[in-house]
Amino acid sequence: MTRILGEPILSVDNISLAFGGVKALANVSFHVREHEILAIIGPNGAGKSSMLNVINGVYRPQVGEIRFRDRAWKRMVPYEAARLGIARTFQNIALFKGMSVLDNIMTGRNLKMRSGLIRQALYWGPNLREEIEHREKVEHIIDFLQIEHVRKTPVGRLPYGLQKRVELARALAAEPTLLLLDEPMAGMNVEEKQDMSRFVLDVNEEFGTTIVLIEHDMGVVMDISDRVVVLDYGRKIGDGTPDEIRANPEVIAAYLGVAH
């Protein structure tokens, strides 16, 4: 089972981000290669989520540049990021609780729809055909993530682990080239974590999606990622394969804990 990693698809150069006097990120640079699974780790407040927010344009860095597929931005804009094929999930699930799983995932297709609000409301002719096409795409994702049994269930009634999976499904519905996962396994039990790891790997393998994920469970990180970037107080202190990171003294001191 070998995957071929491509050229860097995303690089962040010298990113610095400050909120007033608080420096969230300081001169952070790294790149992600196509088809790669990159993990960002670090203690609480290290700037991991801020980094994701910079990549998809929620935060505006004061310094630095983002390059995505050979184009450079001083700052990304969220809708532009989405259109370019960057999708994400959130640390705190951000789904429409009252809507069914199916409808939630359908919202992930919105950018791909040609018809506007009025035409979508008319369930007729080309609009009908378009909706059927999108529904089919969504059904493939439902099948892929094995959530057929809750297709029509309102998201609010699902257990936490399944909601996380639905959020992943919605992100996948946008057919992203780059997927940002903010703590996809937080709060899960061992079995749910195993399932989620499997799905992340499957997504990467089946669709070739490049994945950047933030995760606290070191077992998971070391198992599924090709490369790990370590942040501490907004600085990058490590970048390498899981084995290299395990052996990096600075990382051990700052994060994994010093063995006594």
Next chain:
Amino acid sequence: MSQSGTGRTPGTDTFPRLLLEHARRRPDRVAMREKDLGIWQSWTWREVADEVRWLACGLAARGFRRGMNLGIVGDNRPRLYWGFAAAQALGGVPGPIYQDSIAQEMLYVLENAEIGFALVEDQEQVDKLLELLPQAPGLKHIIYDDPRGLRNYNEPQLLPYEELREIGREYDEAHPDFFEREVLAGGADDICVILYTSGTTSKPKGVCHTHASFLAAARGDVAFDRFDERDSVLSYLPMAWIGDHLFSYAQALVAGFTVNCPESSETVMTDMREIGPTYYFAPPRVFENLLTQVMIRIEDASALKRWLFHRFMAVARRCGPDLMDGRPVGLADRLLYALGDSLVYGPLRNVLGMSRIRVAYTGGAAIGPDLYRFYRSIGINLKQLYGQTETAVYVCKQPNGEAKIDSVGKPLPGVEIRIADNGEIWVKTPGMLKEYYKRPDATAESISPDGYFMTGDAGFLDDDGHLKIIDRAKDVGKLRDGTLFAPQFLENKLKFFPFIKEAVCFGDGRDKVCAFINIDVQAVGNWAEKRGLAYAGYVDLAAKPEVYELIHDCVRKVNEDLATESHLAGSQIARFLVLHKELDADDDELTRTRKVRRGFIAEKYRPLVEALYDGSTRCAIETQVRFEDGRAGVVRADVHIDDVRTGAPQRKAA
């Protein structure tokens, strides 16, 4: 239809010939459906015949020959069913394997049946087979249906179904007569399937049936309940189980009815509601689970709905079974029942997906009387049947209108039953197995010289000619004072309570009956939540004093019930404990068909059994468990033991 060469018409005496016959007689009727991507996809008989033809040709092109065995592993998928017909068309033998088997169990079948070709559902099964390759080097071809996750596998044995199908189409074009010639070359006395028995006691045995025996059984079944092409079934039971093979394959091919494959094992309830099958077959456990789910939801319903439900269920209990059997019922009750039907029973049948059920069967284990009455009282024609893998489940069935709770029905046409001196039931049936695969010794042990199959069950024929089963012949024992002890009978009584998932009774050669109980986490968990009782998981829940009280009540009720049955009153349950671990097939405590392996359990939990009989009230124990991913772990618990009052024998109130 080509009649080249031999000049024979295909006829209907083998399964592939039956398939061709349906494709000729009702080409455009729907033969199969499968819910895929949220939509029911369907295949007509003609399309199924084509698919089977290409699959067979593809297998042949890859070297599958007459006399070879095709392993089939997975959930109920149309393509896997076509695998049966394709293997049979080529004169090979399909051998389905339980999809939840662990790798070691699979290895036994792979070696025993010398499987060189396997048709499997998905990555899960592919992974298991690949893991076994070093031990089963004979396995040269693994064909998989669902390519999900298999993109980067490059083992030379692997071949996607789609590709094999294309190979088959090309082969068919190059050899247009090949398929018909192969189908004509087969005979009714060829072996049509090998089904492995669950092995309650020892290694599984491969039961070999011929086309003739299996078809005779299926034809008998179809005639008995007058099934035809308008019927439809939902196939959701393991394909390796005789019940599913008979019902979703053999009977479907005889009657020409539609087989519907659910989307996934988790969606069966929804799919059943959408399809509305007319014919349904399930082991008692499934009926039990359905009822438990319904009861849980009723408990959560509003007060008015609960009142309506209980009010009308009382009516249904009073006159429902009589109405079903066509016995006289008073006008007032008839009217009340009709009202109940529109307010409660109808909607309930709808929720269960049983609105269109004409005939429902249960078998494989005894069904709780209350459970049985429940379904019949709400207008579902649930009947019992009796049979084994070895007899193609063609022994006894309850005729319409003659449903007795404690009988498994009357012998079917062509069946002869003899009760041996030790009470064991011997059967001669048209659906008799040919042999156990490669086990002439076992074959000789199971079939008497004059051709009866020795079932191993103890029972008797009553005055109306109905067969009644007491227990496994070898399990029926005696307490020290000589009282009859039928463990399964007791366990079934306990298991009828929704709170009790599994029970194991001990008592043979001892002075009293004691029991292990497994609580049903779903039902008891719900009960606990309602009472604001916090718990961390099964082990914690099982040890709660409140749960012990709950189970104590159940056991007491069983004892009260037993006290009214003269010959079993002495075997009331004196002590019990709630086991700290759920019995699991992965730990060999249950068979794959979820029957308890009493002997194995007694050995594994010996300290607990001893504690039950030496009067102690607590016992500390450590137990090895195997997790789903194959890792092993240890569960430690301090198990409490509870005494139950046993009553004096009473006469049943009339």
